[in-house]
Amino acid sequence: MKKIFGISILALAMVACSKNADQQPAQDTNVMKEEPAAQPAGGAAAGGANEGLALIEGADCLGCHKNDAKLVGPSYQEVAAKYTEADVDMLADKIIAGGKGNWGDIPMTPHAGMSKENAKKMVEYILSLKK
Numbered sequence: 755m756k757k758i759f760g761i762s763i764l765a766l767a768m769v770a771c772s773k774n775a776d777q778q779p780a781q782d783t784n785v786m787k788e789e790p791a792a793q794p795a796g797g798a799a800a801g802g803a804n805e806g807l808a809l810i811e812g813a814d815c816l817g818c819h820k821n822d823a824k825l826v827g828p829s830y831q832e833v834a835a836k837y838t839e840a841d842v843d844m845l846a847d848k849i850i851a852g853g854k855g856n857w858g859d860i861p862m863t864p865h866a867g868m869s870k871e872n873a874k875k876m877v878e879y880i881l882s883l884k885k
Contacts, residue, residue, distance in 0.1 A: 806879025809872050813865065821883060828857045834884040842881070846873035 810816065818826035837845060850873055852864030865873070 806875040809876050826860060827862060830880045831883050834881050842874055842877050845877040846870055849873040849876060
């Protein structure tokens with residue numbers, strides 16, 4: 755019995771060690787590891803909405819949201835249609851704290867590492883998609 759147990763442990767160790775060292779571990783898309791840095795395209799004049807888009811692209815947002823179609827969460831255009839500029843602070847707080855219930859039963863993961871300033875830039879970009 756001890757031999758079988760020893761061989762099993764050895765086999766598991768060999769399998770674990772044989773994985774490619776260059777292989778990236780699976781990322782947990784529900785947890786923001788670090789706050790993305792905005793790098794707006796088009797220079798400082800483009801700023802504003804482009805900076806919000808750059809922050810969104812650098813975070814885990816696109817795993818659940820798309821601009822024009824529902825994925826896991828609502829599309830950004832649906833969010834823009836529902837809310838106004840008066841809701842920027844509330845929506846930024848939702849990005850940071852997460853939430854559930856406004857768009858169904860699936861909760862939005864909190865992004866506690868996100869600064870309120872960057873969350874507001876993201877919201878401003880989303881609201882700019884209003885049709």
